[in-house]
Amino acid sequence: MLLEVEKGVVLAAAPQRDHPVSRGTLCIKGWNGHQLIHHPERLTQPLLRINDCLKPVSWNKALSYAAQRITELQQAHGRDCVGVVGSLKTVNEASYLLGKLARTVLHTPHLDAPLRFDHAPSLRVLREQSGFANAAAALADIEKAGAILVIGADAKAQNARAGSLLLQAAKRGVPVIQVDPREQEHSRFFRLHLRPRPGTDLALINALSHILLAEGWQAEGLAGLAKLRDDGLERFTPAYAESVSGIAQDDLRSAAGLIAKASSLLILFGTGITQQANGTANVRALWNLALLTGSIGREGGGLLPLLTANNSQGAVDTGLMSEWGPGQRDLQETAVRRAIEAAWGASLPAEKGLTLQEMIDHAGGRIRALYVVGENLAWSAPESAKTSAALDKLDFLLVQDLFLTETAARADLVLPAASFAEQEGSYTSLERRLQRVRRAIAPLRGCKPDLEIIQLLAGALAAPWPLRKAEEVFLEMQQLMPCYGGISWQTIGHPGGVLWPAHTDDEECTLYRKLLGDRQGAFTEVSTGLPFGDEPDADYPFTLITGRPLFHRRTGTLVTRSFTLDKEDPVATIEINTDDARALKLRSGWPVIVKSRRGEVRRTVVVTRAVPPGTLYLPIHHKDGLSQSLMPSMLEPESAIPQMKLCAAKLEMV
Amino acid sequence: MENIYLPDLAVIDRIVDETHDIKTFTLRFASRELRKNFRFKSGQFVEASIFGAGEAPFGFASNPNHPEHFDITVRAAGVVTRAMHALKPGDYMGIRGPLGNHFPLEEVKGQDILIIAGGIGLPPLKSLIDPMLDCRGDFGQFIILYGARTPADRVYKPLLQEWSERGDITLLQTVDTPDAAWSGPVGVVTTLFEKIKLAVDRTVAFTCGPPVMIRFVIQELLAMGFAEERIISTLERYMKCGVGKCGHCAIGHKYICVDGPVFSWRQIKRLPER
Amino acid sequence: MQAGTRLVVNKQVFLDNLSLCMQKMTVIGPQKLRGGEVTFGPLRSLRRLTLDYVNDLDPLKRFFLPQREVLFAYDLSGKKPRLLQPEQEKPRLLFGIRSCDVQGLAHMDGFFQGACYDELYWARRRNTLIISMACNRPNESCFCICCNGGPWLESGFDLQLTDLGEEFLIDIGSRAGRVFLEERPMPAVTASRRHETRRRELMEACDAQMVPTAYLAKACIQITNNRVREELWEEMGSECFSCGGCTHVCPCCTCFDVVDCPEGAKSGTRVRCWDSCQYSGFTREASGHNPRARAKERVKRRFYHKLSYAYIQQDGHPGCVGCGRCITVCEAFGLLDISAVVKRLRRDGQ
Incomplete structure (x- = not known):
């Protein structure tokens, strides 16, 4: 995306024809989102709570106050009384340093990203099965898929690019099977629309696998089929699935038939199946289904979770999820910890960190201070009233944002951050596309880019961090992130950047195969499924x-x-x-x-x-x-x- | 050449609370010269500005024979109108106008007049009724039908009283939901039609109100045998610039702000998306 | 020199003169970005100018009706509000604008004149010299030959250049254009038969390379007479992503929104910004009522404005210059560019 700037004011956005994904297009948010940059409500001064009122203070005062409060609290309650919440929107370099700040300077294990709220199960299962916590397909696979299953997602609304490729595929005659209780605007173009009772996706997905297996429609050369059948799939008969989900057996068979006939199966899925009691089980079931059709690692096949923000994947890659460090590496592995500790020259907190919702639940207890970067938790977390009360229980809430969000309004200190147009760095899209973002205008007076704020805060906390530019930070984080290896700062500056891992040919779709090597993956357990905890009854029908x-x-x-x-x-x-x-x-x-x-x-x-x-x-x-x-x-x-x-x-x- | 988007400053002389969410503002231009030369016609409108909040269109609600002052009647519905409701006499507003076309006042002289207004549709029609009553003798039978949601939601209550006391016009009012004090008819405004007698071939009907009401009124008028050009209505659309440029109020190739807001049913009928 | 007589000037000499102009006026021309995308913007020297381009994806209407433009500033610090008009801009020279965009300006000229004369638009229009560049080579999405939008024009420009390699062949379109040539030390010769032949060859070659089509004629009749099946509008409405890209990049689309941008409580500006009839917020009234609540109605509206006789009669031509930009920005989405839609209308029911 290009920004049109005149006299320091961003006038408009324009798409790039030479961008391999957008190819000259933008969605409504792309065309108009830039209006926020000069919005009169932008924060342009740090705000400190004095007598229960947020008052403007200087950056120096703000940073030293933050450092002082955090230090006091850590001295009183232990270093792990601080929690850190990362952003899905800021640049990779800032996210990486935020993780480093949390784990070394603050020395707390409690670091998590809001991805927890939408795709934690997807990342967990994918990492478990393939070794990589990211999509097992690229957007271009939509154009090459033999059949497409869309489940728990409205692609048109959530990712216009995915939605448009899906629409085009459907119009070309590619069988698209949509699973969603609700009819969407594009449902009319899809071959099959299955409308299960909400929350019954697990039975439905497993029944599809069951039919494939029962009919002998699975791909050739798969190992572990008997175990898969006996250890779980067996009970997911079409009759059972019908009784649970309300989808007629014939419809399940037609869906399975379409999948069986296709050269490959691409599965697009969203929070509809992850934010449930069976979130992880659902993604596991999808993995098995994709594997049964031989679609993992194949062009036009695989699993594509529709991550929700511009840099969701980057937040995972740079180590903002509680369980993984930079490069999505498991912090419970000793070798990984050693490598990171050596690189950072500091020890990592030993225990396992709390996840995002757990941090909220422990606010005022184990968690005394929270540093939230670019996330409006008061609104994004469930049970808002409880969340707000939890935030109020904190001894110190530090929020870094563009606007006075409902979360920032509850903060003790608010740091005004710069928008995407005012900072340098890189983003990683949902298909692992690593691209640079360049500064179009200087940060608004009084605002600072996230990368700078995090480094200044580290400095205020007495860490000997020199103030570095995005490129230098990128080079450092690459050392700890095998997935970003071999990618130069320069190449990610080209339109479209690079799909990691770095490649020399243009076959983006086969990338995942390269990533997996010969590992086709193995079937994973079939879980029976948990009952949903908040069932309708006479009072709440x-x-x-x-x-x-x-x-x-x-x-x-x-x-x-x-x-x-x-x-x-x-x-x-x-x-x-x-x-x-x-x-x-x-x-x-x-x-x-x-x-x-x-x-x-x-x-x-x-x-x-x-x-x-x-x-x-x-x-x-x-x-x-x-x-x-x-x-x-x-x-x-x-x-x-x-x-x-x-x-x-x-x-x-x- | 002047900037057509630049308002002139006007001072608020008086503010009248009409209902719980409607106020009438009496305005006068700040510039003496403008005050002297300003003229408008019934049915035309102004774009009123609150600087910092924005601009919105309002029909003139006062007599064009007295252009040194003019009224606009405003319901607090959006950002601009809520900001207007916070103003006091002596405060300034930006005004652009007069804009748009007007009611065919001269052309209908000698005819019987039927006015059908709903809710906040009465103010623009008041700018027509006032000058008509100034030369009452130029018109035949004169009937005003006014419908509102509740008795309290009626605007210009003292004026309605005054009209109802005049022997030379017929004013009938109805409400959807009556209160304890209401003794008049209850129901939508079209239910008043059966209470009046008129000669459709020498009557011109003027209507203004919510889009649904206008639709039903026009249906009834046609059923009564009104010729298409004897039904005059106003059309409403979301409007921004008021000068036919921004494109928001276009219906087919007509722009409500310059080709309207006043149209005959004959004209409306031909619009592709009415 | 007389208008209508074509002249030939050495290309480098012309560009050197252009370079001299940069001191006195704002020269806007095509320049290459990283990655090869070409965009128009102010030039300080010839260094960034490129002549290897087809067109900017962002239409050049933005230099006359900017995406965001201050209508006036207000100051509420005193007793009485003060309104400040925007300042006059420096004279400008728009170099290398393509014929479709020139034709788009002609469309906008018609729209912004008349009883409600838009001085803000005209102030920019008057102080800008238009030196257009006829297209030797169309884009894969160009179809200006269907819409009288090029590749060569007879009017609308001050000067129209044809790139003959070493030389520019120049059509003079206005007095201002003639004066521009006369006032500068540019040895110009009258075009010879050889130049004219070359120009004709280029025109024919360009015509032959146009790929997309726009069967406007039948679609105009269908739309004017409301003879398009509602189901077809319905289908196209469902496909539309309501991104507004088509109207954003259309040289004939002029709709804008007006908003106040406060800078603190006491001052601020009123600005106008491009808006799109494809957005549901475009017609939604304060009451919540929306006459075009559904994408179907909005898509229909867009084509009514572009292709109905009611508008054609008023504007003198359909609201399309064949620049093909809507093909590019809608490629990903519902295939609702004008070329695709008129094809669908024509084929529907056959």
Whole structure:
């Protein structure tokens, strides 16, 4: 993307024709998102809470205050009383240094990224099975896929590029099987739309594998089939899946038939299947299905999780997830720890760190101070009321952001960061595409790039860190990240950058095969599935599911600051099935109160057949962060992702 | 050449609370020269600015025969209108106008007049009724029908009282939801049609109000036998520049802000997306 | 010299003169970015100028109707608000603009004049000399021959250059263009038969290379008479990603939004920014009512504006110059560029 600048003001954005992914296109957010850069609400001074009021202070004062408070608290409660939350939006170099700051200077194990809330299960399973915590496919695979399964994701809304490639594939006649309780705008173009009861994806996915195996439709030369069948798949008969998910056996067989006939299967999936009690089990089931069709590592096949932010993958790669260090390396492995300790010249905290939701849950207890970079936790975490109360319990909340978000407003100290247009560094896209971002304008007066802030803070905490530029930091982090090996700062500056690992040919789709080598991977356990913890009952008769509209992103901190995007979504709505609406005597446009066992929000009714009976669909709305207040925060046991996709709910008239 | 987007400054002389969320502002231009030369016609509108909040269009709500002052009646609905409601007499607003076309006041002289207004649709029609009543003798039968959600949601209550006391016009009012004090008709404004008698071939009907109301009113008028050109309505669209440039208010190739807001049903009927 | 007579000037001599102009006026021309993308911007020297380009993806209308433009500044610190008009810009020379964009300017000229004369647009228009460059080589998305948008034009420019290799063949389109040539030490000769022949050859070669088509004629009739099946609009609406790219890059699209940008409580600016009829916020009223709530209605609107006779009669031509930019920005999405849509309309029901 190019930015048009005049006299230090960003006027507009424009796409690049020579970019291999965008090929001259942008989505609505690309065209208009730049409006946030000069938004009047941008923070341009550090703000310190004095007498319960945020007052502007100098950078020097702010940094020394932060260092002093953190040091005091660490002396009183131990070094691991500090938690650090990374950003999915800032540059890799800043993320890398943030991880280093947390693990060496602060010496706390409690570091995590908000990826925990959307794709922790995807990353966990992929890393477990392939060795790499990232997509086992690239966007270009959509163009080469023999068949595509889209599950728990609205590609059009969540990733316009993936959505457009998917639409084109469908229009070319590629069989696209969509699994989603809700009808999406593009559903009409897809070959098959299976609408399971919310939260029953596991039975459905496993039944597809079951049919493939039962019919002998699996790929050739696979090992471990008998074990797969006997140790779990067996019980996922089409009849069982029908009883659980409500999908007719014939439809399951047609879907399996389409998959069996195709040369390869590409699976696009989103938070619809990860933010559940069976989050990890679902991704495991997808892995088995992809492996059964022989699609792992094959052109036009594999697993492509639709990560939600511009630099989600970069946050994983640079080591912001609690369990992994730079290069996605497992911190529990002694060799890894030694290597990192040697490179950083410091010891790493020994114990396992808390994950994001756990840090919130322990706020005021084990966690006394939280340093949050570019994440509006108060709105992004489930059970908003509980989250806000937790943040208030902290002795010291330090927030680094562009705007005074609901989280920043609760902070003791707020540091004004620079926007994407004001900083240098690199991003890694959901398909591992490492690209440079260049400064289009100088940071707004008073703001500093994340990279600089983190280094200044380290300095204030008495770490002997010289102030370095993005390129120097990139060179350092490369040493610890085998996946970024062989990539030069210069090559990632070309349009499209580089898909890691570095390659010399242009066959991006076969990359994953190269990554895996001859490892086709093995089947993973088939879990029976856990019951969903917040089932509808007589008091809360509906199942509420959430989703994100096209012009929205995460908590809306950024999109609401673009007036064009803000205009797109002025009304917070809730979708209800036509028959349910009739029974409740509700009409489109009427206000209603949506209640769950945790909270309530006021919404405007949209009556539609797009949602099935018994289901309510709540678009995450950017002007009321309360959407998440309804959703449960209980953790899925394996990946520690809150089960925030669905819950029981009821409607009350206003 | 002047910048067509640059407002002139006007001072608020008076603010009247009409309902819980509607106020009428009486304005006068700050420049003496403008005050002297300013003229407008019934049905035209202004773009009113609150600097820092933005600009929004409002129909003139006062008598064009007295252009040294003019009224706009504003419901607090968006950012601009809420900012306007926070103003006091003596405060400034930016004003661009007069903009748009106007009601065919001269052309309908000698005819019977039927005015149908809904809610906040009355103010623009008031700028037509006032000058008509200035020369009441030029018109035949004169009927005003006014519908509102509740009695309290009616604007210009003292004026409605005044009109209802005049012997030379018929004013009928109705509300969707009555309160304890309301003794008048209840129902949508079209239910008043059965209470009036008129000769469709010498009556011109003017209507302004919410889009749904206008749709039903026009349906009824046509059913009563009104000729298409004898039904005059205003059209409303989201509007920005007011001078036919920004494109927001276009319907087909007509721009509400310059070709409208006043149209006959004959014209509206031909628009591709009405 | 007379308008209409073609002249020939040595290319380097012309460029050297262009370079001299850079001291007195803002010279805007094509330049290459890293990676090879070409964009137009102010030039301080010839060093960054490139003549190896087809066109900028961002339409050059932005130099006359900028993506973001201050309408006025306000100052509320005193008793009475003060309104400050934007300053006049330096004279400009737009070098190398392609014919489609010149034709787009002609379209905008028509729109911004009349009863509501847009002085902000015209101030820029008046102080900019247009030296266009006819296209020897079209892009794979160009179809200007279908829309009277090039590759060569008869009017709309001050000077129109044809790149003959060592020389520029020059069409003079205005008095300002003639004066520009006369005032500079540029030995010019009248074009010979050889030059004219070469120009014709280039034109024919360019025509032959155009790939996309735009069957406007039938689509105009279908749209004007509302003879397009609603289901087809419905389908196209579902495909649309409402990114607004098509209107953003269209040289004939002029819609804008107006917003206030406060800088603190006491001052700020009112700016206009490009807007798009493809966004649902474009027509949504304060009450929440939206006459074009669905993408289907918005796609229909876009083509009504481009191709209905109501507009063609008013503007004198369809709202398309064949620059092909909407093909590029919609390639990824629903294939709803004008070339694809008129093809779909034509074939529908056959």
